[in-house]
Amino acid sequence: MLVVETVPELRQAVSQLRSTRRSIGFVPTMGALHAGHASLIDHSVADHHATVVSIFVNPLQFAPHEDLTKYPRPRTADLKICDDHGAEVVYYPAVHDVYPTGFRTTVHVAELGTRWEGAARPTHFDGVTTVVAKLFGMVGADIAYFGQKDFQQQTLIRQMVRDLNMPTQVKVCPIVRDPDGMALSSRNIYLSNAERASGLALSKSLLAAQQHWNQGDRDPALLMSAMQAILAAEPGLELSYASIADVETLEPLTSPQPVVVAMVAGRVGTTRLIDNAVLGPWQPL
Amino acid sequence: MLVVETVPELRQAVSQLRSTRRSIGFVPTMGALHAGHASLIDHSVADHHATVVSIFVNPLQFAPHEDLTKYPRPRTADLKICDDHGAEVVYYPAVHDVYPTGFRTTVHVAELGTRWEGAARPTHFDGVTTVVAKLFGMVGADIAYFGQKDFQQQTLIRQMVRDLNMPTQVKVCPIVRDPDGMALSSRNIYLSNAERASGLALSKSLLAAQQHWNQGDRDPALLMSAMQAILAAEPGLELSYASIADVETLEPLTSPQPVVVAMVAGRVGTTRLIDNAVLGPWQPL
Numbered sequence: 413m414l415v416v417e418t419v420p421e422l423r424q425a426v427s428q429l430r431s432t433r434r435s436i437g438f439v440p441t442m443g444a445l446h447a448g449h450a451s452l453i454d455h456s457v458a459d460h461h462a463t464v465v466s467i468f469v470n471p472l473q474f475a476p477h478e479d480l481t482k483y484p485r486p487r488t489a490d491l492k493i494c495d496d497h498g499a500e501v502v503y504y505p506a507v508h509d510v511y512p513t514g515f516r517t518t519v520h521v522a523e524l525g526t527r528w529e530g531a532a533r534p535t536h537f538d539g540v541t542t543v544v545a546k547l548f549g550m551v552g553a554d555i556a557y558f559g560q561k562d563f564q565q566q567t568l569i570r571q572m573v574r575d576l577n578m579p580t581q582v583k584v585c586p587i588v589r590d591p592d593g594m595a596l597s598s599r600n601i602y603l604s605n606a607e608r609a610s611g612l613a614l615s616k617s618l619l620a621a622q623q624h625w626n627q628g629d630r631d632p633a634l635l636m637s638a639m640q641a642i643l644a645a646e647p648g649l650e651l652s653y654a655s656i657a658d659v660e661t662l663e664p665l666t667s668p669q670p671v672v673v674a675m676v677a678g679r680v681g682t683t684r685l686i687d688n689a690v691l692g693p694w695q696p697l
Numbered sequence: 698m699l700v701v702e703t704v705p706e707l708r709q710a711v712s713q714l715r716s717t718r719r720s721i722g723f724v725p726t727m728g729a730l731h732a733g734h735a736s737l738i739d740h741s742v743a744d745h746h747a748t749v750v751s752i753f754v755n756p757l758q759f760a761p762h763e764d765l766t767k768y769p770r771p772r773t774a775d776l777k778i779c780d781d782h783g784a785e786v787v788y789y790p791a792v793h794d795v796y797p798t799g800f801r802t803t804v805h806v807a808e809l810g811t812r813w814e815g816a817a818r819p820t821h822f823d824g825v826t827t828v829v830a831k832l833f834g835m836v837g838a839d840i841a842y843f844g845q846k847d848f849q850q851q852t853l854i855r856q857m858v859r860d861l862n863m864p865t866q867v868k869v870c871p872i873v874r875d876p877d878g879m880a881l882s883s884r885n886i887y888l889s890n891a892e893r894a895s896g897l898a899l900s901k902s903l904l905a906a907q908q909h910w911n912q913g914d915r916d917p918a919l920l921m922s923a924m925q926a927i928l929a930a931e932p933g934l935e936l937s938y939a940s941i942a943d944v945e946t947l948e949p950l951t952s953p954q955p956v957v958v959a960m961v962a963g964r965v966g967t968t969r970l971i972d973n974a975v976l977g978p979w980q981p982l
Contacts, residue, residue, distance in 0.1 A: 419862060516807040517826075517860035523801055541802075542861075549862035575802035576827075577704060577834035 413495045415502045425501045433461030438553030443467040444484040444598035445493045448588040452557040453497040465494045466503040473539030519545045521568045529564050541572045548580045561587045563688040584696050595687045607680040610648025614676045617642040618689040621674040625691040630668035632656035652677040698780045700787045710786045718746030723838030728752040729769040729883035730778045733873040737842040738782040750779045751788040758824030804830045806853045826857045833865045846872045848973040869981050880972045892965040895933025899961045902927040903974040906959040910976040915953035917941035937962040
């Protein structure tokens with residue numbers, strides 16, 4: 413496995429892969445890799461002749477008060493996961509390689525980024541779409557892999573790819589959970605045992621919505637009250653939102669639909685957690 | 698020459714070109730092609746195995762009060778110029794093919810787009826960078842060709858390409874002028890004979906700055922006063938700006954530099970005209 417730190421090295425490595433292998437998959441990450449990221453690499457390795465992973469904690473998607481500096485950066489463990497799962501190239505840049513002096517371009521996806529996570533983190537999604545546009549431009553992969561865990565993120569990225577006619581396609585992969593139901597997140601390491609127990613209310617609320625759905629309930633208000641009953645019973649959780657929304661526009665629903673997304677977010681201690689479940693048959697655009 | 702009207706047809710045509718020809722040049726235009734555009738096609742044909750031209754009057758770069766509806770669209774003559782100059786593929790889309798329902802993404806280059814043309818046309822450059830990002834994504838050319846005539850435009854596009862690590866490189870080609878010195882523009886057809894005579898003050902003012910430069914004058918204030926003497930003497934011209942600016946940042950200069958750009962813009966009748974000249978040795982980044 414080759415680890416490169418600059419765009420020219422990355423381009424050369426990809427160009428070399430292209431010369432002998434027909435298709436290239438790409439897994440952009442912020443490192444602190446867990447089994448969720450590993451599953452994205454697995455999907456890419458299964459689908460493509462070569463896989464490129466990027467590991468970059470993107471300052472553009474952190475607000476000044478957020479956890480940019482304390483965000484975990486376990487370089488050795490991350491590279492081992494990439495290698496073990498079959499990545500050929502890892503792009504592991506310094507900040508100035510991605511954002512050199514004079515950088516001043518933003519990719520903005522309107523409306524989709526203002527609700528939910530965007531309401532809590534107003535500059536977050538511009539940072540995400542901008543860095544993903546850059547990484548797509550650098551790598552030129554056939555397909556890039558994102559986790560369903562960051563549901564709003566993958567919605568915005570797919571919209572950007574369609575709107576800007578990017579040649580890289582997006583594939584969304586299922587959420588990976590711990591045995592207790594907790595969605596894997598790099599931020600879970602921040603949690604004390606008590607906080608983790610409180611955070612479990614998120615996945616439990618989604619499970620309740622799923623159970624109602626499986627019984628034939630389609631009324632968004634009913635599904636939401638099932639979620640809220642569980643969330644309200646957890647005093648350690650400061651709920652940010654719990655909603656039944658349209659699976660593409662992310663607008664809150666009031667009438668039954670054949671497919672919806674249940675989204676939930678909240679804070680335990682100083683850590684913000686999010687989770688979601690798609691109810692019904694979903695085929696991302 | 699193949700004329701295509703949709704993105705899938707365009708992608709297929711480019712993919713077919715790629716399978717047999719090693720490099721592809723791209724000339725994005727708004728049609729109403731003149732010898733300036735033809736020279737861009739000539740440059741591309743000389744540099745590449747195949748050339749793609751796009752002809753699309755981009756509504757995103759026109760303000761509501763501007764000339765979107767009356768902008769000339771001489772389809773037959775435009776296609777003949779593309780064919781005569783050796784283009785292999787022309788993308789000639791309808792608006793809904795470029796901006797389907799739900800389109801909502803903007804590529805914004807900060808600061809560079811607020812001065813000069815951006816001051817007169819606040820939404821203009823977001824429209825330009827967004828459509829160029831899209832066209833680059835559709836075509837995937839090796840090099841795209843832009844005229845120096847729209848100086849600020851090529852500055853913003855080169856910045857966007859660098860910032861978003863786009864794989865398409867940008868080449869800037871010299872301004873083509875009529876024998877009287879008037880820079881070619883699709884909007885020149887709007888001009889009456891009297892308006893055209895007034896509009897000539899722009900290129901005459903640049904010539905005066907060039908003559909001072911050739912004599913060794915480097916003081917921006919002196920170069921500007923040479924321009925303004927000519928511009929002020931033309932009552933038919935409503936001057937918008939005349940400036941000596943940094944060739945990359947476009948900021949107005951007060952101290953001598955080895956290379957500068959003289960930029961001038963104004964209105965004759967209802968038609969806005971722009972022109973520029975680079976003084977000194979220029980190598981676009």
